[in-house]
Amino acid sequence: MTExxxxxxxxxxxxxxxxxxxxxxxxxxxxxxxxxxxxRVTNYGGGNTSAKVMQADPLTGEQLEVLWVKGSGGDIGSMKMDGFSTLYMDKLRALKGKYRGLAHEDEMVGYLPHCTFALNPRAASIDTPLHAYVPRRHVDHVHSDAIIAIAASVNSKELTAEIFGGEIGWLPWKKPGYELGLWLEKLATENPGMRGAVLESHGLFTWADDAKDCYLTTLEIINKAAAWLEDRTAGEPAFGGAKVPTLDASQRRDIAARLMPVIRGLISKDRHKVGHFDDQPAVLEFVGSNALETLAPMGTSCPDHFLRTKIRPLVIDFDPANPDLDATIAGLGDAVAAYRDDYAAYYDRCKHPNSPALRDPNAVVYLVPGVGMLTFALDKATARISGEFYVNAINVMRGASAVSTYQGLPEQEAFDIEYWLLEEAKLQRMPKPKSLAGRVALVTGGAGGIGAATAERFLREGACVMLADIDRAALKTAHEGLAASFGGDLVRSVQMNVTDETQVARAYAEMAVEFGGIDILVSNAGIASSAPIEETSLALWNKNMDILSTGYFLVSREAFKTFRAQDIGGSVIFIASKNGLAASPNASAYCTAKAAEIHLARCLALEGAEAGIRVNVVNPDAVLRGSRIWEGEWLDQRASTYGTDKDGLEEMYRNRSMLKRSVLPEDIAEGAYFFASDLSAKSTGNILNVDAGNVQAFTR
Incomplete structure (x- = not known):
């Protein structure tokens, strides 16, 4: 059976x-x-735990029974004490007198705030009654793959009895809510020897009167189910065996890098999506199996799986035995459109008069035979977590189909969860997305002062960022610092020499696999040199041209390829220099290369406009702090040119400016953010000087 x-x-x-x-x-x-x-116990955000505790009432001081239970929207693996709701047990019991029956059970959620203990602001979840009414002090509810494999089998009741005897009960499928809480109470009350229950197509409840005993019971029951599944399936090929070959790891990533920007573009017309690629063994086993075409359309069984992965995945038409990736890509538009039509038909079949409006009809999960799984969502973490949930679903389908017949949620039940009015209310309470949410940015020279500051500015606005730099050590430091501040999901890095075609192409392929594509290019990699013309060697001249002109061309060319594959526009920002507009003594190679950057940007603005690709320039001047180009000879050379020392150079630049202010990396980052965001949606071919004022650099 399953590893x-x-x-x-x-x-x-x-x-x-x-x-x-x-x-x-x-x-x-x-x-x-x-x-x-x-x-193996439960997925991210899934399940809940509770304890009934004696506490002093904050008004009377009287010792009362209080339910501590995971609040709405939390994750038991990472939550803190403020993640629990607290409710008076006597008031929760009194709610039974307000219950008007199954047709009115949703209204019971509105009563839960009236049961709040000690003005706790954490909202109680829909599962609160399932914990409150079990006559034990401690209750765990988890979504173990091993248990759900049993729960999602057509004969789950019989299998539960076979595995656990009478110590674990069973309840038929019922949407989570007040009625299910009463069912669970009845089961536990009438069977005092039971230690828990399997809920069909849902998960496991266990209980005890001691916290440690409850924990150990949960582990014991999961382990027992896993051992039983292993014994029953030993030596049997999963999913009926392999139907198609699995490609090697490098081929899988190459194919994902080609597919993901195209899919991303097709499903991001209204709101940008971010992608995630997963080719772990469990995924590859499923997507290459004989059972893929049968099981994938059935969808998932557990409500938590379903809410994260939609009604069913989209299986991409790709044959790894006879790969024709161009043909597959050519067919993606029709495949995505067909999925949307199918989803809209599902909505029309199942909707109620008061159902919320049709939501995004695009698939979340895309399965590619021989390659792996692609998932897309409004942010990277959600895309990754959606993939994790579908891996859980794969494990469930593997186990259930090996020992019985797998069954997904009935279509109407699935719809009633997805378009549940309580779920809709939760979605409406979600905070407004940040300005760069769903956008993906590449920042070259990302380990330097301006690059790192720009990456940080984008990350604060919800973007995903790929840092690229030639300096491996500095890149590692910058990556780790930003990931610590904003989370590992949002930051990636790649060592890259912008003058190397192969390395540039590889960086874009990595970005496509990691995030699904690109929306923003900040071309910022740079050097600086200073020498009189008669002392400027051909090697120095070519080095400036290679990095500051050719390098900007190469990263822009690859960006345009991806932008056009996605067909959702894009933004290119060149970090050029005041020296591209205003000549400077003893820096002919540097100034000429920077001028070439600016004119390249104008040319690209002309080429990209019809596709919604905007190209603009930010011109800094004298950004010394954190900038690696001011290390070593350049600093000495510029200090010598202006007759000052290292310490006096920044002061000299400040006083030279019209505004008498120093220019910092954060100032350049703000200019880059303006051009990356929709604030400048109608701007292309423009130059923004961030130089504290320099009359020679006025654009006229």
Whole structure:
């Protein structure tokens, strides 16, 4: 059977010494973090945990029973104490008197705030009744792949009884909510010896009267299910065996790099999406199998899987045994359009009079035989997590189809969850997206002062950033610093010499695989040199031209290729120099190369306009702080030219400016952000001087 389900058993990580002095809420958090840290137990954001605790009422001081339960939208693996909702148990029990039956169960969510203990602002989740009414102090609800493989089988009730006997009960499929909470209470009350229950097509509930016992019960039940699946499927080929070959790793990435920008463009007409590529063994086993065409259209079973991955994936028409990638790419437009039409038809079949309007009809998951899985979402983290959820779904389908017959959620049930009014209300409460959300930027010279400042500015606005630089050590430092501040999902880096065609093309391929494409190019890699013309060697002249002219051409040419494959526009920003407009003594090679940059930008603005590709220039002057071009000879040479020393050079530049102000890397980053964002949506072919005022550089 499955390596994923059957790999080493879950270990008991509970530390008695650590928990000895903990309060019950602290033990609940500890237990939650332990369970949520292992994807074999539950997926990101999935499941919930609770404890019923005696606490003093803040008004009366009376000891009352309080339910601590994971609040809405949290993740048990990473949550802190403020991630729990707290509710009076006596008020939750009183809610039973307000319940008007199944047709009105959604209204019960509106009563939960009236049960809040100690004015806790954390909103209670829809699963609160499932924890409140189980007559045990501690309850865990998780989405283990091994358990859901049983729960998603057509005979899940019989399999549950076979594996667990009477210690674990079973309930048929029911959408999460108040009614299901009453069902679970009845099951637990009428069967006091039960330690938990499998919920059909959903997951596992376990309970106990001690925090550690509850944790250990959860591990034990999952391990028992995984062992049973392993025994039943030993030696059997997963998914009916392989139908097509799996390509080698480099071929898989090359194909993903070609496919992803095209798909991204097709599905980003309204809002930009970010992509994620996954070719782990579980994915490759599924996408290359005989069962792909049967199982993929059935969709997922667990509601948490479904909400992240949509009704079903889109299987790309690609034959790794006889690959014709050009033909596959040519057919993507029709495939994406057909998926959208199918999704709209699903919406029309299942909608209710009060259903929310049709949402984005594009697929989230794209399966490529022999290659892997592509996922797209409005941000990188969501795209990655959606892929993780579909891997969970693959594991479930593998297990269920090996021991029984797999069943996805019935279409109407799936729709009623996806377009649940309570789910819609949650979506409406989401914060407004940042200005560069869904955008992908490449910053060359990304380890330098201006490059790193520009990357940081973009990241603050929600962009994904690929840093490129020739200096491996500096690149590593810049990458690690930005990832620590903004999260690893948003930042990637690639060592690249902008004068090397092969390296430039490879960097764009890496960016396509990591993020799905590109929207913003900040061409910033640079050097500086100073010498009188008679002392300017051909090698020095060519070095300036190679990096500052040819290098800008090469990275722009690759950007245009991807922009045109995506067909959703783009923005190119050249970080040139005041010296491209205003001549400077003893710097003919540098000034000429910078002037070439500016004119190249004008030419590209003409070529790109019809495709919505904007090209603009930011001209800095004398940005000394953090800039690596001011290290070494250039600093000495410019100081000598102007008759000052190193310490006096920045002051000299400040006083030379009309505004008498120093220009910092953050100032250039702000100019780059203006041209990258929709603030400048109607600007192309423009030059923005960020030089504190230099009359020689006025553009006229």
């Amino acid at each position: 994923t389900l059957a790999r080493q058993r879950l270990e008991n990580l509970w530390d008695d010494a650590r928990t000895a002095s903990m309060t019950e809420p602290e033990k609940l958090l500890y237990r939650s973090n332990l369970l949520g840290s292992d994807k």
